[in-house]
Amino acid sequence: MNWEIVIGLEIHAQLSTQSKLFSGAPVSFGAEANTQTTLVDLGMPGALPVFNKEALRMAVMFGHAVNADIGMTSVFARKNYFYPDLPKGYQTSQMDDPIVGIGHLDVTLEDGTTKRVGITRAHLEEDAGKSLHEDFHGMSGIDLNRSSTPLLEIVSEPDIRSAKEAVAYVKMIHSIVTYLGICDGNMAEGSMRCDVNISLRPKGQEEFGTRTEIKNVNSFRFIEKAIHTEVERQADILEDGGKITQETRLYDPDKDETRSMRSKEDANDYRYFPCPDLLPVVLTQEYVDEIKASLPELPTQKAARFISEYKLSEYDAGVLSSSRPMADYFEKVNKSAGDTKLSANWVMGELSKLLNQNQLDINDSPVDANNLGLLLARIKDNTINGKTAKDILADMWNGEGSADEIIEKKGLKQVTDTGAIEAMIQEIIVANPAQVEQFRAAEADKQKKMMGFFMGQIMKASQGKANPGIVTPILMKLLKG
Numbered sequence: 245m246n247w248e249i250v251i252g253l254e255i256h257a258q259l260s261t262q263s264k265l266f267s268g269a270p271v272s273f274g275a276e277a278n279t280q281t282t283l284v285d286l287g288m289p290g291a292l293p294v295f296n297k298e299a300l301r302m303a304v305m306f307g308h309a310v311n312a313d314i315g316m317t318s319v320f321a322r323k324n325y326f327y328p329d330l331p332k333g334y335q336t337s338q339m340d341d342p343i344v345g346i347g348h349l350d351v352t353l354e355d356g357t358t359k360r361v362g363i364t365r366a367h368l369e370e371d372a373g374k375s376l377h378e379d380f381h382g383m384s385g386i387d388l389n390r391s392s393t394p395l396l397e398i399v400s401e402p403d404i405r406s407a408k409e410a411v412a413y414v415k416m417i418h419s420i421v422t423y424l425g426i427c428d429g430n431m432a433e434g435s436m437r438c439d440v441n442i443s444l445r446p447k448g449q450e451e452f453g454t455r456t457e458i459k460n461v462n463s464f465r466f467i468e469k470a471i472h473t474e475v476e477r478q479a480d481i482l483e484d485g486g487k488i489t490q491e492t493r494l495y496d497p498d499k500d501e502t503r504s505m506r507s508k509e510d511a512n513d514y515r516y517f518p519c520p521d522l523l524p525v526v527l528t529q530e531y532v533d534e535i536k537a538s539l540p541e542l543p544t545q546k547a548a549r550f551i552s553e554y555k556l557s558e559y560d561a562g563v564l565s566s567s568r569p570m571a572d573y574f575e576k577v578n579k580s581a582g583d584t585k586l587s588a589n590w591v592m593g594e595l596s597k598l599l600n601q602n603q604l605d606i607n608d609s610p611v612d613a614n615n616l617g618l619l620l621a622r623i624k625d626n627t628i629n630g631k632t633a634k635d636i637l638a639d640m641w642n643g644e645g646s647a648d649e650i651i652e653k654k655g656l657k658q659v660t661d662t663g664a665i666e667a668m669i670q671e672i673i674v675a676n677p678a679q680v681e682q683f684r685a686a687e688a689d690k691q692k693k694m695m696g697f698f699m700g701q702i703m704k705a706s707q708g709k710a711n712p713g714i715v716t717p718i719l720m721k722l723l724k725g
Contacts, residue, residue, distance in 0.1 A: 247444040247482070249475055250452055251404035254439040255417055257396045257427040258371070259302050265370045265394035266293030266336060266522075273433050277376070277387035285391040287331030292521050295320075299394040300525060301535060302426035303343045303368055306396060308536045309420050310363050312347025316532070320368075320522040324515045329373030329386050337369035337397075339516040343525070344396075349420075350544070351412045352562060361413050362401030371395050390434075396426070402441070402452065407471035411464050414438055415566070419543045423568045431462045438467055443488070444478050453478075454488040458495050458502055470495035474502045546571055554584040563592055569606045573613045580617020583624050590620055594634060598641055611640045619647035626711055632656050658711045662718065665702075665710055669719050672701045683723050691723075698723065 264271055267284040283291035307314045319341040322334040344366035351359045371393040376385040398417060404410050418436060421427040428435050443455035458474060461467050473495070478488055493502040541549070543565050550561035550571075564574045570591070578587040595616060599606060619636060622628045628636065628651060639650050651657055673680055676698075683694050698719055702710050 246447060247475075247479055248447045248449075249405055249471075250402050250443045250445060250455075251406075251410050251471065252402035252441040252455075253398075253400045253404065253410060253413065254441070255398040255400075255414065256371075256437050256439075257306075257398065257417075257421050257429075258435040259299050259394040259396055259426055260428055261296055261298045261302070261394050263296060264392040265296050265299055265368065266392050268294075269392070271393050273430075273435075275389055277385070278389060280389040281391065285388055287333070293336065293392075293519075295522060295525070296394060299368055299396075300343065302424070303366065303396055304527070304532060304535045305424050305426060305539060306366060306398075306421065307344035307347065308539055309424060309542055310344075310347040310349050310366075312363055312366070313345035314527065314532050315341055315343045315345055316527050316529075317341060318343040318368075318525045320519040320525075321516045322519050323369075325513075327372065328384065329375050329388070329391070331373070331388065331391070335370060335372060336519055336522070338367035341524075342367035349413065349416055351409070351416050353412050354408060356558070359403075359409055359412070361403045361409075364399040364401055366396055366398045369395050369397055396421075402443075407468040407475075410440065410471055411468050414467060415464060416543070419566055419568075423540060423542055425540075431464075434462060437462045440467060440470060440474075442471060442474050442478070444475065444482060453482075454490050456488065456490065456502075457492045459492055459505065461495055466495060466497050469497065469500060470502065473500055477502060554578070554588075556584065556588055560588050560592065564588060567606070573606050573609075576613030577617040577620065580614050581620035581624065583620060586620050586624065587617065590616065594637055598637070610643065611637065615640060615646055622647055622651065626658055626713070627651065628656055628658055629708070629712060632658075632708055656709065658709050662714060665714055666718050666722070668702060668705055668710065669698075669715070669722050672698060672705065673722060676701065680723060684725065695719065695723075 258271075261271065263269060264282075264285065267282040269280050269282045269285055271280070284293055304314055318338060320336055321339040323337045323339070324334045326333055342365045344363075346365070347363040349361050349363060351361055353359055371390050373386055373388040373391040376387055400413065404413060418429045418431075421436070422429040431437065438461045440458040440461055441455045442458070443453035445451065445453040456474065456478070458470050461470050474493070481488060489504075489507070491507050492505045494505050495502050547558075547561040547565040550556045550565060551558060554561075556564070563570075565571045574587060574591045577591055578584050581587045595606075595609065595611070599609060616637070619633055619640065623630055623633050636647055636650050636656065639645070640647065644650055645653070679694070679697060683691055683698075686694060695716075699712070699715065702715055702719065
């Protein structure tokens with residue numbers, strides 16, 4: 245490929261405040277249309293905005309988390325444009341003096357390398373309403389419940405060079421805002437969405453090409469697919485001698501294509517000017533320092549602690565710390581199980597598999613962390629083996645009780661009595677003389693492979709209850725005669 249991909253991202257994170265950015269209306273998702281509005285949200289003449297201080301605190305938290313400069317004086321501006329779901333005729337946003345200035349984020353990629361992505365700014369702004377096109381018989385309806393919902397728009401530098409890097413960066417931002425508790429990160433509900441700016445330039449050229457912006461992409465998978473699709477479209481145009489038009493486009497995941505929405509506006513097209521209804525926001529150093537001191541442990545810090553405290557691999561620590569709920573769940577499991585590696589393997593393995601199969605988040609797991617930890621404790625103390633534990637986890641998932649209750653009710657406790665195990669092995673040996681002779685005639689490396697047959701017979705005879713750790717040395721001793 246003769247082209248270098250240049251990507252910059254604008255992420256809109258809906259802040260988890262109880263009320264809107266400039267009014268006291270609630271911000272809960274899914275309410276009946278136009279029931280969560282005030283005169284301010286409706287753009288009624290004379291209705292004045294009142295700034296939500298909690299949104300300010302959340303923005304400053306994010307600024308600290310991405311190593312950014314905090315705007316000690318920030319100013320709200322009016323971004324003027326006409327659209328049916330914007331009743332005021334302008335959006336209250338920030339232009340020249342945002343609350344969060346230049347910062348950066350170090351993103352870990354799939355191959356383990358680290359990519360530094362610069363952050364240009366993060367500013368507060370209000371969301372617009374929503375146009376509804378279904379069930380209106382050729383017309384559109386307007387729902388203003390979302391109007392004035394607080395957003396933090398996070399703008400990256402054009403430092404990203406592939407779809408994989410873009411997804412890794414968005415996932416890192418998602419992890420940070422959810423760790424901080426400032427956004428629930430629910431992309432399906434629009435709590436976090438992404439505008440993707442893409443351009444191509446010949447390899448080795450410093451000057452950027454003409455960019456297009458893909459609006460409101462709302463899943464990690466769609467971000468990756470939209471980038472691949474748009475890159476292919478632009479490359480085809482350029483290689484045919486054409487020129488890219490600066491415009492805003494929409495990604496259609498059903499057709500896997502991007503479509504033109506409108507020509508791309510520049511900042512001066514919006515006629516920004518300071519909002520006369522809102523005073524500049526002036527912070528004190530004490531306020532900024534106080535927020536910094538209150539920050540929770542962030543994903544990279546938690547991963548580092550998992551490596552040093554629990555001796556986990558970088559990969560395991562990265563997976564388990566990728567989301568705050570998963571990290572908290574793992575630590576609770578480990579506390580009950582008393583075995584870090586076993587806990588990590590089961591949270592990332594069997595539990596995650598069940599969650600994925602049932603399309604559930606870890607917060608909605610039918611098996612809580614303490615009960616999973618107690619199940620693993622029964623593996624560790626040899627009450628059950630790993631295979632039996634998987635069956636018990638499935639029963640726990642279906643609400644059949646705790647691990648101990650299921651073990652007792654179904655008689656699943658491992659046989660650990662060496663005398664009983666030896667008697668069982670003797671019966672297997674007597675019943676399979678040909679296999680025993682083949683074993684004894686084989687070389688040592690082949691004998692190890694042939695052990696599987698005898699182990700299978702023993703597990704069948706014991707209904708899976710024989711402890712493999714006790715069976716193996718006794719079986720080897722008796723087979724060798």
